[in-house]
Amino acid sequence: MQFDARAAKLLEPGRHLTIDGYPGLRLEATESSRTWTYRYKSPVNGAMRQKKIGRWPAVSFAAAIVEWEALRQKREAGIDVAAEARRERQSAVAAKAAEKEKNKGALTVQRVCDLYHAGHIVRNRGEKGQVEIARMFRTMLGDLAGKEAAEVSRADAFALIESYAHIPVQAQILRRELGAAWEYCHDAGKLAESVPNWWRLILRGKLKSKGKAINGVKRGALKRVLSPQEAGQLIPWLPNFSRDINDILTLYLWTCARGVEITAMEASEITEEDDGLWWSVPKAKTKNAKREDATDFRVPLIGRAETIVRRRLNAYPTGYLFPSYGKTGHWEQKSVQTRVYYQQPYSNTAPERKRIRLTVTHWAPHDLRRTARTFLASMGCPRDVAEVIIGHMLPGVEGVYNRHSYDKERRVWLGRLSEYLEQLAVKHG
Known part of the structure; x- marks a missing residue:
């Protein structure tokens, strides 16, 4: 018979079609497929053999004829095509195994x-x-x-x-x-x-x-620093956040510490000393934990920072001062970032919920630390003092030989920063 696509579709499992003029070419049916095969007598030993050509309709009737003709010519040349295909598969497996063995000890x-x-x-x-x-x-x-x-x-x-x-x-x-x-x-x-x-x-x-994309629009590659006017507007706005977020963001500005250090602050790290309240961040909790010559990060608590920490010590005399139900047991920096983004005027998070939107926009919590460091520079704070205040280690020879603790200078300049921030809040708030 001639090939009929409709008959091929209706072919029952276990049955096959043969095509007039193409001896040995068959379309065999199973429950899930129709497959072209070439059935022939082996030129080597006369046994019946079969070589798969491909599945129909992915392999069309015309394509099957082309492959059938190539296989038939090989058979007439004395080649058992099924045996040849089997040998090629075995060679490929052996080659792959050899390559795997070769690379077994290789440095990948x-x-x-x-x-x-x-x-x-x-x-x-x-x-x-x-x-x-x-x-x-x-x-x-x-x-x-x-x-x-x-x-x-x-x-x-x-x-x-x-x-x-x-x-x-x-x-x-x-x-x-x-x-x-x-x-x-x-x-x-x-x-x-x-x-x-x-x-x-x-x-x-x-x-x-x-740069960071906000609602699909690129901000550009920049390091955000709030202007004095923006900082003055933001400080009085912070109480619109929850008490925890307000306190954490305020500490960014008043201490210049990193968010991960602030959120993991513990009561045991706070000490009353002769010149006032101090926060000593253990070296292991700082960015310099792997540096052999690093020390604990000392932060004098002045102004609003002191007020916040004393209030929280009364509420949490042991353990973390910013406790949370998460796996760490305390607030995490990324959670603070999420709360800040939620209040931005361009935030589409839960749009059905009404909320007060930030008036100073396009900033993240870490930008407050960068802003405070910039204010120190604008006030004339010496570079080495400012770098120590934000927890950076002094570079090169200076870092090796200068072991001064700068405790006095930290208190002086963070005191001046506190006064400056209060002035901005009054002037622009």
Whole structure:
């Protein structure tokens, strides 16, 4: 019979169609498919053989004829096509196994990253950083993870980083950490010196962020600092937040501390000393935790900061001063950020809920720390004092030889900052 698509669709499972003029070509039916096959006698031993051509209708009748003709010519040339196909499959499996065995001891890209993570990241980064770098290596390397590190070409490196160019900040981090991983394995003797570190060479200066997007509009790559007028307007507005958020944001301005340090403040870290109230953040809770020469972060509590901490000490004489029901037991920085965004006039979070909107916009909690540091500079605070106040370690030789605690200077300049912030609130509030 001639091929009939309707008859093919109605073909019952276990039955087959043959086509006039094409000996051996059959369309066989199962419960779920229709498959073209070539049935023939082996030219080697005369046994009946069958070679699959493909599923219909993905493989059309015309395409099946072309393949049938090629197989028939091979058979007439004395080749058992089914046996040949079986040998090719076996060869492919053997080749894959051999390649796997060959690479079993090879230093792959993933292995380079694992060595770097265990030997450097775990020793020098905080827990959050360790988890993030491990996640990045686990999810962003793609097929390159299994490739031998010594065989990675410049094109390979470019292709991987370029594939993340739409998220340039993350692409920069991946490029930086892979470059550091190659460098680490070079230093450790795990990679031959002749193996190039392409990560250091590709796309230098070409991965630039367009800034944070708000409602689909890019703000641009900028570091937000509130003007004196904006700070003066914001300070009287802060009580519109909950008491916890108001207190935390106020401490950003009055202490210049980091959000993660403020939200994890504990009663045991507060001490009454001869010159007033102090907050001593343990080194382990600071950004400098891995630095051998780092010390606890000392913060004199003055003005509104002192008022807030004394009030909270009365309410929470032990444990965290900003307790929460979360897994950490205290407020987290990201939760504070969420509350601030919720009050922004452009926030679409729960639009059906009525709320008072911020009048000073486009800022995040960390911008308040940056703003306070900028105010210190504008007031004439010496750079080394201001850097110590915000918890930065002094660089270079100065950091090695200058062991002055700056406690007196901290209290003097944070006292002046407190007075300045109060003046702004009166003037612009």
